[in-house]
Amino acid sequence: MTGTVLVANRGEVAVRIVRACRDRGLRSVVVHTDVDAGALPTRVADAAVLVPSYLDVDAVVTAAWGAWAVHPGYGLLAEDAGFARAVTDAGLVFVGPPAEVVAAMGDKVRARALARRCEVPVLDGTDGPVEALDAAGAREAAARIGFPLLVKAAHGGGGRGMRVVTGPAELDGALTAAAREAAAAFGHGEVFLERYVARARHVEVQVLADHHGAVAVLGDRDCTVQRRHQKLLEEAPAPDLPDAVRAELHAASRRLAAEVGYRGAGTVEFLVDRDTGEPAFLEMNTRLQVEHGVTELVTGVDLVVAQLRIAAGEALGSVVGSVGDVEVRGHAIQARVAAEDPWEGFRPAPGRVTALALPAGPWVRCDLGVEAGDAVPGAYDSLLGKVHAWGPDRATAASRLGAALDDLAVTGVPTTAPYLRGVLRRPEHVAMAHDTGSVERDWAPDPAERPAVARPDTAERPDAAEPARGDRTVHLGTDRGPLTLRVPRHRDAAPGPAAAARPRDEGAASPRAEVAGDPVAPMDATVVDVVVTAGQDVDAGAVLVVLEAMKMELPVRAARAARVDAVHVAAGDRVTAGSALVAVTPP
Known part of the structure; x- marks a missing residue:
């Protein structure tokens, strides 16, 4: 395992993979778009290559010219079978399962059929x-x-x-x-x-498999705290899971991984019905998970390094020291820190991180993809990073994570951190009595706990990221076409704006959708659907326009009964925060 790894991703996962490469003495190259020019991954990697889009398979594979392997991270092309096939067809190593496995498990309908064949319970x-x-x-x-x-x-x-x-x-x-x-x-x-299981726990099992058919289970995780079917808190091992159910899920995951000829790191996800206790297969993710850090903390296994070693052909026994169940020690909990405002319905909030102070301590780990001064563009996912804490038991881990979130300070954009501080203290969470609907059904943010608003003096467009000081662009001609590389400043060079200390609150709150007068865009976004037409009467709460920002859809609703006088936008339009979407008058 020598040479260069191309990191085909962005944000905190790109930084995480770069650090794993550095740990193994591998050179790292990251791809980036114009929007992410000068972003943290381009500053910590050994080199950066400009591509038109993270989803441009040809451009990303061309950027890997001369590399040993390509690591897809998670999201973007990570579960694209065509990308996996293009990587191997180019003579490179894809850090993940074979393309046919990605295709089989990426099609959830087909995955359900495979699960049934392996006697895995399915909804x-x-x-x-x-x-x-x-x-x-x-x-x-x-x-x-x-x-x-x-x-x-x-x-x-x-x-x-x-x-x-x-x-x-x-x-x-x-x-x-x-x-x-x-x-x-x-x-x-x-x-x-x-x-649909109305009251469910979300439990998942981490597996590793090698080229020789061996499969190891690295424990399980609970991911029940969610909004919009997306996870907010994750912990390992899954607490209060009956031993018989845990054993069943581990065995089912091992059978499924063996049946499909899995290779590398993968996660088999299940729902456990709160009322009946019965588990059911949800899906298998053929990649690294966002929540992999909690498994690393309780097993001592670096999952990214394990992926690289398995991709190089090493046997599982030498990678993790076990073929079977890997020992789990203590408890770990992770909070996802996303640029969203929980007090505005978890509305995505692109902007710029004007100051950042991270928690520290012997049992705390922070995996972030931004530093102070970095832009948070609206074109991509809202995740800034994660904060983890380990303890000998769940209560200690939760207490340490709560203290770490208290110490985390982000200025410039609102984040989910203050809301998650409160979730950790909720009696239902402490008692492990919540379900996947608790956040949206029962755990509305307390207005009294909303952080104070701190707005930057000068508004900055998040998509106008500038290269870090000292960056230079190099244009190369190769036998596979032209490449444009941005060579980042040395990682030991002077950092960007200092992370100024500040009170424990989050930054600028996103604008509200329901304001006096005509409905306006609450953020910079893309119009994906216009639901109403001029002359139409609508009721209070009716959806007028559907926007998309940071990979989330946001319906803009009528604040009161009204008549639509005019529609100012069409599907596909880009709108800026505060711009009028439709004109309305009382009916």
């Missing part, structure tokens, strides 16, 4: 995409499954392309919205139907 649902049915067939399938049900993207993850349907009248709209979001996020608009 009732459609055996194929809804697109294969006519309207009557979709309604018949929904009636058979029963309500509530879930419309779910057949490809991708991260909670996108999912809609809960509580009755027949909502089905058509949910199918349209889920398909649209899935197509925008993953390039595939296929959706299927699945029984």
Whole structure:
């Protein structure tokens, strides 16, 4: 395992992979777009290559010219079978499972069938995409499954392309919205139907597999604290999970990984019904997980290094010292720090981190993709990074994480950190009595706990990131086409703006969607759908326009009953914060 690794990702995961490469004496090269010029990954890597898009397979593979391997991270192209195949076809090593495995498990309908074949319990649902049915067939399938049900993207993850349907009248709209979001996020608009478990725990099992058919289980995690089907807090091991259920999930995950010929790090996800205690297969993620850090803390295994060593052909026994169940010690909890405002419905909030102070301590770990002065662009995911804490037991880990979140200070953008501080103290969370719907159903942020607003003196557009001081651009001609590289300043050079200390609050709150007068865009965003037309009467709460920012859809609703006088935007338009979307008057 020598040479160069191309990191085909951005943000905190790119930084994490670069550090793992450095640990193993490997050279790292990251790709970046114009929006991410000068971002932290380009400053810590040995070199950076400009690409038109992180999803441009040809450009990313060309950027890997001369490398030993390509690490896809998570998100973006990480679960794109075509990308995995293009990497190997170019004579490079793909740090992940074979392309055919990525394809099989990336298609959730096909993955459900494979799980059944391995005697892994599966929720009732459609055996194929809804697109294969006519309207009557979709309604018949929904009636058979029963309500509530879930419309779910057949490809991708991260909670996108999912809609809960509580009755027949909502089905058509949910199918349209889920398909649209899935197509925008993953390039595939296929959706299927699945029984919705109203009160569920989200439990997942971490596996590692080598080229020789060996599979190890590195414990499990609980990811039940979620909003919009996306995780906020994760912990390992899953607390209060009956021994019989834990053993069943571990065995099922090992069977599935062996059946599909898995290789590298993967995660098998399950729902556990709070009312019946019965587990059911959710999906298998063929990549590193955002929450991998808590597993690392309780097992002592560096999962990114393990991925690299397995990709180099090493046997699992030499990588983790075990083939079977890896020993778990203590407890670890992770908080996802995202540029969102929980007091505004977790509205994404692009901007610029004007100051940053990180927590420290022997049991605390911070994996962030930004430093003070860095832009948080609206074009990508809202995740800034994660804060982890370890303890000999769950209560100690939670206490240490709470103290770490108290010490975390981010200025310039609001974050999820202050809300998650409160979640850790909630009695239901302490007692492990919550479910995946608790955040949106029961745990509304307390207005009294909302952090004070701190706005930067000068507004800055988040997409106007500038290269760090000392960066230079190099244009190269190769036998595979031209390359443009941005060579970052040396990592030991003087840092950017100092991380000024500040009171424990988060930065600028995002604008509200419901304001006096005409509805306006609450942030810089893209219009993905205009629901109303001029002359239409709408009720209070009716959706007028659907926006997308930071890979999330945000419906802008009527604050009161009104008549739509004019529509100022169309699908595909880019809008800035505060710009008028529609004109309304009282009906």
